[in-house]
Amino acid sequence: MPHQEARRLFPRGLTQPEGGFRFGADALLLASFAAPAGGRRVLDLGTGCGPAGLGLLLARGDADTTVLGLDRDPAMVAAAAANAGLLGLADRFTARYLDVRAIRAEADIRPESFDLALANPPYRDPASGRRAPSASRDAARFETEGGLAAFADAAASALGNGASLALVHLAERLGHVFACLTARKLEVKRLMPIAPRLGAPARQVLLLATKNGRPGLRLDPALALYEGSGPDTRLSAEALGFCPFLACNAGPRNAAP
Template sequence: MPHQEARRLFPRGLSQPEGGFRFGADALLLASFAAPAAGRRVLDLGTGCGPAGLGLLLARDDADTMVLGLDRDPAMAAAAAANAGRLGLSDRFAARQLDLRAIRDDPALRPESFGLVLANPPYRDPASGRRTPSAPRDAARFETEGGLAAFADAAAYALENGANLALVHLAERLGHVFACLGARKLEIKRILPLAARQGAPARQVLVLATKNGRPGLRLDSALALYAGSGQDTRLSAEALRFCPFLACNAGPRNDRA
């Protein structure tokens, strides 16, 4: 498939390892949220098959931004690299197998060398929620391999002074997010709540934090992801403006493939 057609269809067609964690809309929303803040060198922690890092490159559509994706699962890192090739982005996106907890031990990853870090960490405490028998999927959903604290440690190490971390997490764990980032001098500067519908409680949050940033928080109005009801439920016009990549599932539920 020609690169331009693959880009037009994104995120459809992304290769995902059999039995591995399947990426969701949160990764695409993170890409759109982070795109305006991108530095020239971007680190995508826990890249999976690459939807956030690749989406950021497509959203920015420039020739300068470079993304390095890290994932502890070699199959995921290989899929991310293959997806970059399919999209014609291999010159700007690289993927490596690395446990982010070992980032300080890798001489190729120097401290304070990235202008932006992306993070879509596991959301849930291992003591809560239904666990899955698939080890890769379980590790992607539950904080069994370091969780947000490990992602924040890696981000604080990799970010240039004054550069940004963009992440997505559960609204119900926002206190945990503040604690983890604050302990590492990652000052939260913006929060965008994500709600299923207008007026509904936020289920997730997109967070932008600055390394050694000054206090001062912008709390946005919630982005309602869906409109309509029943079988006519569809992604809202606001959500599609914010993240055009969601258009692959924009129609009514009974029209979706």
């Protein structure tokens, strides 16, 4: 598939390991949320098959931003590298096999050398919710391998002073998120709630935290993902305006493919 056609179709056509964790809208929302943030050297923590880091490159459309994607699953790393090649971004997106907990031991990943970090970490406490049948899916959903604390540690180590971490997480765990970030001198500066529809409670949050930043939080209006009802339910115009990548699944839920 020519690169331009693959970019037009993104995220459709991305390689995902058979039986592995399947990325969702949260990774695409994270890419769009982080795209306007400053910084050209980007670290994608827990990159999976690359949707957030690759989406950020496509959303920015520049020639200067580079992304290093880290993941502890070799199959995901291989998929991310393949997807970068598919999109013609292999010169600016590098996928690497590395557990985020080991980032400080990597001599070639220098402390405070990144301008921006992305993180879509496992959301759930292992004591809550139904566990996934496969080890890879379970580790992607539940904090069995360090969780948010490990991602925050990695970001705090890799980011330069004043650099930013863009993160997506569950609204119900916002207290946990703030505690983890504040303890590592990552000051939350912007927060966007994500609700399933207008007037409904937020289920997820997007946030931007600055390393050694001063207190001062911007709370954005909630982004409602869906509008309509029943068979006419579709992604909202606001959601598509914020994240055009969602257009791959924009129509009515019962629409024919």
